Amino acid sequence: GAGVSQSPRYKVAKRGQDVALRCDPISGHVSLFWYQQALGQGPEFLTYFQNEAQLDKSGLPSDRFFAERPEGSVSTLKIQRTQQEDSAVYLCASSLVVGTVSGNTIYFGEGSWLTVV
Amino acid sequence: QQPVQSPQAVILREGEDAVINCSSSKALYSVHWYRQKHGEAPVFLMILLKGGEQKGHDKISASFNEKKQQSSLYLTASQLSYSGTYFCGTEKNQGGKLIFGQGTELSVKP
Numbered sequence: 001g002a003g004v005s006q007s008p009r010y011k012v013a014k015r016g017q018d019v020a021l022r023c024d025p026i027s028g029h030v031s032l033f034w035y036q037q038a039l040g041q042g043p044e045f046l047t048y049f050q051n052e053a054q055l056d057k058s059g060l061p062s063d064r065f066f067a068e069r070p071e072g073s074v075s076t077l078k079i080q081r082t083q084q085e086d087s088a089v090y091l092c093a094s095s096l097v098v099g100t101v102s103g104n105t106i107y108f109g110e111g112s113w114l115t116v117v
Numbered sequence: 118q119q120p121v122q123s124p125q126a127v128i129l130r131e132g133e134d135a136v137i138n139c140s141s142s143k144a145l146y147s148v149h150w151y152r153q154k155h156g157e158a159p160v161f162l163m164i165l166l167k168g169g170e171q172k173g174h175d176k177i178s179a180s181f182n183e184k185k186q187q188s189s190l191y192l193t194a195s196q197l198s199y200s201g202t203y204f205c206g207t208e209k210n211q212g213g214k215l216i217f218g219q220g221t222e223l224s225v226k227p
Contacts, residue, residue, distance in 0.1 A: 042217035
């Protein structure tokens with residue numbers, strides 16, 4: 001597709017429910033990132049994939065958060081037993097190559113807005 | 118580890134200039150600048166790599182002082198479309214993972 005696509009755009013979950021957020025990166029992009037953005041804050045890193053390999057998951061806040069990218073393309077971020085503090089915008093981003101080469105850009109999707117009630 | 122941005126917010130009249138600063142306590146490989154409007158994706162503005170600086174587009178440019186671990190974003194002759202929240206994202210090494218500042222909210226008034 002033309003850009004990074006995320007779904008659903010909006011999700012309301014009852015506390016304790018499991019949610020799955022999907023990210024379709026730009027076709028051919030090797031690197032994929034998940035970020036969490038609370039209201040009025042900057043995006044906070046969650047995890048990073050290079051193709052299907054999850055190279056860094058240091059930002060995942062708890063073992064309730066799980067991400068996968070089994071075929072090196074689409075990625076899913078799963079949150080189990082959601083809590084109110086999980087309410088945030090979850091941003092997915094992708095880039096063409098590994099790391100940052102001169103002129104390379106990390107492109108963001110519009111995000112999935114999660115509200116836990 | 119999170120870079121610090123200043124100012125936190127700025128209000129401009131159309132045509133005025135602004136500077137947004139981004140400071141890190143760690144040595145940096147690169148600095149990325151993004152603008153985000155409410156409810157939208159962060160939009161890439163430019164990247165500055167260690168050892169150089171890069172001019173952006175329109176009247177937006179930036180500099181990167183590696184020794185001071187600081188970057189500045191310069192907006193000249195601001196337009197209404199420049200309104201939004203500006204984030205710097207810093208990269209410690211060539212790994213692609215960006216750590217973002219808390220953002221600078223810019224409002225341009227007619």
